[in-house]
Amino acid sequence: MQHRTYDLLPRFPALDGGETPISLTGYVRDPLPVLASDNRRWAALILPGGGYGMVSTLEAEPVALALLAAGIQAFVLEYPVAPDRHPRPLLAAAAALAFLKEHRREFGADRFAVVVFSAGGHLAGTLSNLWHTAPLSEALDLPAECFRPDAAVLSYPVTVDSPKTFENLLGPGTAPSGPLSPLVLDASVQAKTPPTFLWATQSDQMVPVENTLRYAQALQREGVPFELHLFPSGPHAMGLATGETAPGRSYADPHVARWLPLCLEWLSRLPEEGRS
Secondary structure, three states, X not given: OEEEEEOOOOOOHHHOOOOOOOEEEEEEOOOOOOOOOOOOOEEEEEEOOOOOOOOOOOOOHHHHHHHHHOOOEEEEEEOOOOOOOOOHHHHHHHHHHHHHHHOHHHHOOOEEEEEEEOHHHHHHHHHHHHOOOHHHHHHHOOXXXXXXXXXXEEXXXXXXXXXXXXXXXXXXXXXXXOOOOOOOHHHHOOOOOOOXXXXXXXXXXXXXXXXXXXXXXXXXXXXXXXXXXXXXXXOOOOOOOOOOXXXXXXXXXXXXXXXXXXXXXXXHHOOHHHOO
């Protein structure tokens, strides 16, 4: 396995000037088995949670190693968090995905998914819904297609309701400006949003399951292919939900841990219209 950290700033000057670090860490091996019915290989950009106040390590390297073991090249992005504000996290995620696509031959990847958790789900949802908008292309000086994920995997995502998360993203005492703000994700879903896999637990007290349900309803409304799994119990931030990676006993649940095999199967069966 090759384990390497990539500096995105020389390639993307627009990312310079922030107060928190940006780094992209790759977990790459060669040769890779094929994980798709169309003989194409996946790479994953992992965006851990942390409420835009930190980047969770429990949803970073353990997830990358699990994906790598399944034949997916994995990359963890340490993206800007408070006191940095929107749109810096979005620019970092878009730049990281564009970087992976530019180096697809080096990484042996043909399709690119974002695999994300909690507030990382909000960041990936924003990228999934706004990848084609002018501000990203103008800031990063690349065509919009460079920022489009081929698939999004959203684990207990923040989409509409998490005051502390939005305060970290936008500043103290602020919130998205109205229910139709593009940062309220069920309002910004459109037909151009990539296929999406969602999962959450119904007993999540930190990010209520309604965040996931409302996003799924928006995907259905716009005709975006999606798969949804709701598990009856489990706390927020379960990550892989395995005993080896859980921070405590309540975070390990073999039933919830089935989300990853289900996700891998879903990725393997996605039709080619998600192609970059």
